[in-house]
Amino acid sequence: MKPKSLVNIDDYDKDDIMRIIDTACKFKKNPNRQLLKGKVCAALFFEPSTRTRLSFETAISRLEGRIVGFSDTATSSATKGESLKDTIMMVSNYTDLIIMRHHLEGSARYASEVSPIPIINAGDGSNQHPTQTMLDIFSIYETQKTLQNLTITIVGDLKYGRAVHSLIEGLSHFEPTFNFVAPEELKIPEKHKVFCDKKSIKYREFTEFSLESINDTDILYMTRVQRERFTDLMEYEKVKNIYILKNDMLKNSRDNLKILHPLPRVKEISQDVDENPKAYYFEQARNGIYARQAVICDLLGIEVNS
Amino acid sequence: MGKELQVAALESGTAIDHIPSDQLFKVVGLLRLQDLKNRITIGNNLGSRKMGTKGIIKISDKFFEEDEINRIALVAPKVKLNIIKNYEVVEKKRVTLPNIVIGIVKCNNPKCITNNEPMKTRFDVIDKDKVILQCHYCEIKINKEDIILSKGK
Ligand SMILES: [Zn+2]
Numbered sequence: 001m002k003p004k005s006l007v008n009i010d011d012y013d014k015d016d017i018m019r020i021i022d023t024a025c026k027f028k029k030n031p032n033r034q035l036l037k038g039k040v041c042a043a044l045f046f047e048p049s050t051r052t053r054l055s056f057e058t059a060i061s062r063l064e065g066r067i068v069g070f071s072d073t074a075t076s077s078a079t080k081g082e083s084l085k086d087t088i089m090m091v092s093n094y095t096d097l098i099i100m101r102h103h104l105e106g107s108a109r110y111a112s113e114v115s116p117i118p119i120i121n122a123g124d125g126s127n128q129h130p131t132q133t134m135l136d137i138f139s140i141y142e143t144q145k146t147l148q149n150l151t152i153t154i155v156g157d158l159k160y161g162r163a164v165h166s167l168i169e170g171l172s173h174f175e176p177t178f179n180f181v182a183p184e185e186l187k188i189p190e191k192h193k194v195f196c197d198k199k200s201i202k203y204r205e206f207t208e209f210s211l212e213s214i215n216d217t218d219i220l221y222m223t224r225v226q227r228e229r230f231t232d233l234m235e236y237e238k239v240k241n242i243y244i245l246k247n248d249m250l251k252n253s254r255d256n257l258k259i260l261h262p263l264p265r266v267k268e269i270s271q272d273v274d275e276n277p278k279a280y281y282f283e284q285a286r287n288g289i290y291a292r293q294a295v296i297c298d299l300l301g302i303e304v305n306s
Numbered sequence: 307m308g309k310e311l312q313v314a315a316l317e318s319g320t321a322i323d324h325i326p327s328d329q330l331f332k333v334v335g336l337l338r339l340q341d342l343k344n345r346i347t348i349g350n351n352l353g354s355r356k357m358g359t360k361g362i363i364k365i366s367d368k369f370f371e372e373d374e375i376n377r378i379a380l381v382a383p384k385v386k387l388n389i390i391k392n393y394e395v396v397e398k399k400r401v402t403l404p405n406i407v408i409g410i411v412k413c414n415n416p417k418c419i420t421n422n423e424p425m426k427t428r429f430d431v432i433d434k435d436k437v438i439l440q441c442h443y444c445e446i447k448i449n450k451e452d453i454i455l456s457k458g459k
Binding site for chain 2: 008083084085102103104105106107109110124125126127128191
């Protein structure tokens with residue numbers, strides 16, 4: 001059975017992921033369609049996120065749907081003490097689909113349980129952000145023409161990075177090999193390794209951002225290393241210039257290598273990489289439109305022709 | 307004989323034996339015994355060869371539903387239940403953790419929706435032996451020693 005809402009990336013099984021990718025490919029060829037004509041989508045951003053909201057709004061606008069909602073709690077009912085349930089019940093009376101971002105973890109799961117219409121989780125605290133994962137996976141598929149048996153190197157903050165955990169989960173259906181590259185303080189948490197072991201997923205850990213981890217990889221997924229994540233600022237000073245990807249580090253990388261980043265980037269990818277055809281992060285952000293169009297139509301049961 | 311006399315005999319009802327002394331009042335709370343009008347005998351810090359000390363609760367004319375009594379596996383997984391009718395033990399039972407625990411445990415994550423919305427908590431029991439719970443909403447895992455029972459009804 002197809003999921004009714006998208007709250008967590010593991011709401012999708014392998015077939016669901018492949019179906020969404022297939023649809024996203026169609027939207028990439030032609031993103032301007034009238035599929036959402038007559039539909040009203042709610043974008044409830046209890047916590048502001050300009051980037052995610054823009055992506056969803058573009059996705060919906062290009063399908064000729066309408067959007068209502070709010071994007072900060074100062075104007076929303078939540079500040080008047082209304083419960084999340086009441087807000088969701090009200091909005092679900094008005095609209096066909098709810099996209100929500102909330103600072104509380106589990107909020108989208110709860111909303112999906114009380115709402116009669118589909119919910120898309122656009123981020124619940126540090127927990128889940130599944131459409132980000134879908135656009136990551138779509139970008140990987142698009143650049144590699146497969147998801148099967150790829151080597152994916154994830155670099156940076158593997159401890160707190162929300163995108164990282166979901167990416168591992170989403171790719172777990174496709175027999176990946178992971179390289180986890182992170183400074184000591186931001187190492188991949190034990191629970192993710194336990195997850196990999198349980199699924200018989202191969203992985204290696206590196207505490208140095210070495211060429212060895214770059215050269216044998218198909219996807220290089222960079223993430224931000226933020227100063228505020230460190231308890232030991234000495235450690236931060238030590239690593240802040242090491243976890244930066246520079247163009248000359250890509251000299252011996254595979255031809256099919258592509259570099260991804262969930263954006264915004266700070267300093268972890270040097271500007272000179274942007275010119276390299278292996279840089280794919282801006283295209284990846286663009287893919288967010290198509291992946292979100294695919295998720296929205298899937299949840300609304302709208303068929304998408306090629 | 308002396309052992310039997312530690313707590314008065316029960317004509318009919320449920321005796322919960324082998325409760326760790328430090329968990330006794332949590333068991334009382336989990337079963338909401340304070341709301342019952344039945345005759346209840348509670349003994350604590352009684353001698354036990356196996357446990358050092360233990361607690362016993364006897365509740366007259368009360369037979370719990372499975373999911374009601376199984377809650378206490380959260381704090382006292384090794385208790386023994388004696389179902390008594392006519393002064394005789396007609397059934398001996400153990401408690402087993404249910405797969406899902408609803409409404410009785412508090413989530414330890416302050417940023418969890420369940421701590422900010424008038425709603426019931428819900429946990430999946432992901433390890434019955436070690437008693438590890440996972441919040442159905444925020445997904446954090448809670449180990450046995452970190453379990454906090456929720457206060458509300
Ligand atoms: Zn929780």
